[in-house]
Amino acid sequence: xxxxxxxxxxxxxxxxxxxxxxxxxxxxxxxxxxxxxxxxxxxxxxxxxxxxxxxxxx
Numbered sequence: 001x002x003x004x005x006x007x008x009x010x011x012x013x014x015x016x017x018x019x020x021x022x023x024x025x026x027x028x029x030x031x032x033x034x035x036x037x038x039x040x041x042x043x044x045x046x047x048x049x050x051x052x053x054x055x056x057x058x
Contacts, residue, residue: 003040007033 011029012018018026034050037043 003038004033007036 008029011032034047035045037045041049
């Protein structure tokens with residue numbers, strides 16, 4: 001969680017009012033973060049891990 005907060009701070013400095021951003025802008029940041037490989041995930045992306053978890057429950 002702390003790592004993700006740090007990544008978010010690259011786009012939105014602490015105290016930023018998110019109401020000044022469009023949903024499309026917020027979605028673009030979410031896409032960038034969810035497709036970024038993470039060391040803690042063995043250099044997989046959060047999107048890869050989610051897809052694998054969903055596939056294993058189907």
